[in-house]
Amino acid sequence: MKNRSPFNSSVYMAPERPLEIRGSALPRWTPPQPPRDYYVITGQRPPKDITEPVFIPVYLHGTEAVGELFKYTVRVRSDIEVPSFPDLITLNLDDIVGTDVIVYVDVPGKGVFVPGMPGDTGRGNIGAYVREISGVVCDARFVRRDDRSMVYEFNIEPALKKATLGQNWRVFQNCTVIEAISQLLAPYPISVDWRIHGPLHGEHYPIRDLQRQYWESDWTCIRRWCERAGLFFWFEHSNGFHRLVIADHMGAFDSHGKAYATLRYAPGDNRIDEEHIERLAFSSRQTEGKATAVDHDYMQPRMRAANTPLCASEDYPRDTGEADQEFYEFREYQPAAPGRPGSGRATS
Known part of the structure; x- marks a missing residue:
């Protein structure tokens, strides 16, 4: 997905759809191509990839927090322009589960361009970018048939979701907690970004005689060790991949983009055309x-x-x-x- 003008990368141009999904097991199709002189007359550049996704996202909801595995639910329907061939719009759910997918979200930024306004008061689409949500399909289900479209739902979770399955008992000798966690994470296909900048740049974590995994899943053991050592973690998405970030200080967090520099509170029907907070609750x-x-x-x-x-x-x-x-x-x-x-x- 691209939300920039092909002639000027600094100018925002809304894509055809605000959501797009791609995956290694999701089918694509080749729509009818325009005449050869179409791009010459219109001045547009021909796309490098002429195929398009068969399924269009119509709903996206999820949660992502520090210290937890993220989970998103995306509902898709087959494009009505796609020929209704059963082998193209009908999915074998077993072939989808366990494969990687990426959901692209168009973030138009803040503000609407107003000509003649002084300074930056008339700027539009401040902080516009394309947000990525990448993960693995851990649950796929058929919802219904909607006229000419087939509707499915996918639950997208990180590759470490596999670490929550099963259990084991083993020991890790003469190593730090960081080295032990690295050994537990080694079999899983995910990159780890260690942002350890404690008092002695990580050297303050002691070598332990024995660290044990007590008949528990790898993920339960990792969370227990992080809690004991004062480590916290979250996930970041970029360049088509997601990675696990483990840190021990507040400086490890990146600052928000310009689109999220200031978020307005607009409850109920007070909707505004920018990123905002619709619901806010607190308790004691x-x-x-x-x-x-x-x-x-x-x-x-x-x-x-x-x-x-x-x-x-x-x-x-x-x-x-x-x-x-x-x-x-x-x-x-x-x-x-x-x-x-x-x-x-x-x-x-």
Whole structure:
């Protein structure tokens, strides 16, 4: 999909449709071509790819958040201009599930061009671009037949959705949590962008004697290790692919584009012709007000009454009633110098 003028890349030109879907298993067709002198008369450039998708997206809905696998549902229908050949508009759902797809979304940006306005007040289509949503079809279903069109729905999720299936038990010895996560992710066809810029540029993550996967899926184990180490993750889409980003600091996030620099709140019928927030909700709930963590060093046990126990506590209740509940947890011991042999490096 392109939303720029073929003669001037800085000028926005709305595409024929705001949504487009492409996939390795989705069929394409070749429409009737114009006369040879069509492009000479109109001054347009002939397209490099003369084929067009058989299926047109008519509905897109999904969720994407930090620390979760994204999931989008796209509904498509076959183009009525396509000849109604059963082998072209009828899909074998088993051939679609597990294949990669890309959904292109036209974002026209903000503003409408007004000639004669001073400065940038009359600019139009600020921040216009084409958004990509790439993933794997994890669920495909036939919805109905709508006159001459066949209607299907696809659930698009990341390639790591496969990591949520099955379970395993194994150990990872003498490696950091980053190295252990890398070994778990190695079999899956997805690139990982490590944005680790902690106090010592990643060197502060200790080498652990033993890290275990407890009869759980690879994805459950990865999430548990990230939570323990203070890592967070999300997905980014570009150039026809999606990648997993794992980071440990707020500077790892990229700034929003110009189309999202300022989002207006326009609820209900107050719709505006730009990216906006239609629904906004917030809440307050009761939480723990104190956290206490204790531990035990099996290499240097503190059994005497005069010894200072390995204990840390933080008391920070919220301004709500009954916010004094304590969260008590047994932690995993981690010495100051984890690299020494026999130093009691942590296990998990």
